[in-house]
Amino acid sequence: MEPQELRAVANRIRRRDLQAVYEAGAGHIGGEMSVTDLLTALYFHTMSIDPQAPMDPDRDRLVLSKGHTALALYVVLSEKGFIPKEEISTFLRPNSRLNGHPNRVKVPGVETNTGPLGHGLPVGVGMATGAKLDGAAWRTFVITGDGEMQEGSNWEAIMAAAQFKLDNLTLIIDHNRLQQGARLAETNDLAPLRPKLEAFGWAVDEIDGHDMAQICHALSPQTVVAGRPKCIVAHTNKGQGISFMTDNVAWHHKVPNEEQYKQAMAELEEAAG
């Protein structure tokens, strides 16, 4: 899929996500808007996956470590055909399998249950190690938030991935500069991320996480450095695409009222046209 088409898919995903948050009265819309372009590029451009065979041993793996943005993943999975599109309307409803954090046992296409932060990268290291043991070509991708990188378990995994020379592992940091309670810079400022990852022996690309051409290029196997795990520092905006949410810490898990919903949807529809 070309960047122009990917942008259209991402816009459709944003609109469906916004609608679902509004209707459910909950969600993590800020981080869902920042991660949507990354997920879209992975599922519609980069990854080798088959919705008809979600457990194919040779599939590429995606771990959404920032599991609180599960809704964005659910919409992507529905667009890709892993789950029915109409099921998105059950998000957060009683007994829905689409709860606030992804569940691999219930939802096809989910690789591991996430929610508590700092879990996805260690699991990704195990996946990539398993592929190496088998001499398999499939790749492992992990998306974390930038605030999530404050969890020490991530740095344990970063050390191991370099030691194990996991060039089949790609960590994508959704660097939207905001965490739940405040700006990253005002909490425990990890930026700049690039030199830290490089110091641990990783190959690092730094990109505009909303530029489809840049995302697709950074995800392509041609940019992998042999013997090194890869980190993509994706500079993004929390609330991307919606003017009054963008880069606004208030919108971590705030729910738009009717007026805000209409404005947000109008802005996304205008961008789609």
Place this chain on the structure above:
Amino acid sequence: MNMPFETAKLHDCRDAFTAMLEDLAAENHAIVAVCNDSVGSSKLGGFRDKFPQRLINVGIAEQNMVGVGAGLANSGKIPFVCAASPFLTGRALEQIKADVAYSQTNVKLVGISSGMAYGELGPTHHSIEDFAWIRALPNVPVIAPADRIETAAAVKWAAEHDGGCFLRLSRVGVPDLLPEDHVFELGKANILRDGDDVTLIANGVLSHRAMIAASLLEQRGIQARVLNMASVRPIDQDAILTAARDTGAILTCEEHTTFGGLGSAVAEVIVDHHPVPMTRLGVPGVFAHTASANALLDDFGMSPDAIADSAAELLTRKG
């Protein structure tokens, strides 16, 4: 029934664990070992020599270790994740909850040097909360073998079991209790010795102490049944209720705090279905002092003599 047992020769169950793991790994290439700089203390040196690619040492990083195990399971491997039990279970408890139990991954957690095996190193290194922590999680059977034979049988079972589990092993020598051809069955207790007056329920390093205690009780004219209860979750409800009906009194002993472990699990069954007088021996909700594991068990009232005394006292409470 009333199996004879040797007290002369003591075995380190870790040797049985690694010998069986190496045998299984030779046939099943999906088996891998994951450890935290614990090749020596987990006795994985032989595994590393035979299968160097399949020994994954993540360094001193237990949270990552359990996550790596879950990822390996996702890629079709059968990981045995080995570390000193206090750090495996305590340090990585949330990873065990989310990545193993909730995600239903095929990760075999092997807690070595459990209980008070590291007696002299103090309570940071004692693992007397692990039954309670892991028993509270769905999908992860909790298993504490009593001797080298049951250890080997449980490792074989774990490798063939489609799902996670927690094997709790000691490093303190124990005599043989079970027959060489013993097959481990999840959720099934073994009657090591039959009797009608009182039932002693134990596992791990306490089972052989319970057997000695039963011999001492016999000298006093008291016939004690001894149940070896390796499987703490799921627990053998039938064996417990049969023992309650047959003997009318139950004593548990465990190398664990009396909060949430074997005694608690047995008491839950008894209270729900057939209340009888009970005594729960263990570490009574304190941090232990420092001494050898065997001395600590003695100090907490679990010498064979003290177990026998507790059982005799319990009999006075029978209706």
